[in-house]
Amino acid sequence: MYIYGFSTNGKPRGFLVDTFGIYATIFSPFLFLYFIYTIYRTGLKNERTLIWYISATALILSLLISFRQRVYIEDFAPFVVISIPIMLKTFFSAYRVRLKEFRKGYNLLVFLVVTMLSLNVILTFINKPMYLMLPNPSKHFVYEYHFVKELAEELTKRGIKNIRTDNEELALRLRFNNINRGDDYFLTLKKYDGESERISVKYYGKEVFVAYLIKL
Numbered sequence: 001m002y003i004y005g006f007s008t009n010g011k012p013r014g015f016l017v018d019t020f021g022i023y024a025t026i027f028s029p030f031l032f033l034y035f036i037y038t039i040y041r042t043g044l045k046n047e048r049t050l051i052w053y054i055s056a057t058a059l060i061l062s063l064l065i066s067f068r069q070r071v072y073i074e075d076f077a078p079f080v081v082i083s084i085p086i087m088l089k090t091f092f093s094a095y096r097v098r099l100k101e102f103r104k105g106y107n108l109l110v111f112l113v114v115t116m117l118s119l120n121v122i123l124t125f126i127n128k129p130m131y132l133m134l135p136n137p138s139k140h141f142v143y144e145y146h147f148v149k150e151l152a153e154e155l156t157k158r159g160i161k162n163i164r165t166d167n168e169e170l171a172l173r174l175r176f177n178n179i180n181r182g183d184d185y186f187l188t189l190k191k192y193d194g195e196s197e198r199i200s201v202k203y204y205g206k207e208v209f210v211a212y213l214i215k216l
Helices: 016-027 029-044 048-064 077-096 104-125 128-133 150-156 167-176
Strands: 162-165 180-188 197-203 206-215
Touching: 016 029, 016 048, 016 077, 029 048, 029 077, 029 104, 048 077, 077 104, 104 128, 128 197, 128 206, 150 167, 150 180, 150 206, 162 167
Parallel strands: 162 180
Antiparallel strands: 180 206, 197 206
8 A cells, every 4th residue: 555655644434335336336236146155166276367356356455445444345356356357157057057948047037137237337427417416416327427528618608717715626626637736726615605606517407516707
């Protein structure tokens, strides 16, 4: 954690369930359960390979760290998903040695996995309508990747190309959308009762993001 710059600031908080949820979203729930079974079975049968060690280490480290703090899954997921060849090998090895009448459970597993993966793909591209069903927009599974493009467009319409903000992560994402650092305006996500301009982002008529723009 020290070598690769993982932050350990703030109070310790548990995010184990959140990490499991994100992995289940990446793989799909059934595939993630089968992934855990494959890692356990391969390790138990002493069939460990370099890919197994990489994948198992990334999974275990991410889960251990999530006991204390939120894990940025993009730091670990690429090393976890490389275990897919091991999963396929394990599945087909068990599938081929069984007669057709004993393959019903495996056929059901394939159907469920493909169905969930298809649903995941659909939700990846068409997920904004889900805001209409959520009382708290920030609970949307890709909330952190939304609204910045629209926010940058609103700032551009006002002729603003440079701002300061109290949110460093937001500042970096705005820079990606050509809104750089400057000293003419200040943007805050905290409610500001003084003289400011309220900027909101709506999806399908529902407000999902609010920021306050203050001229310096």
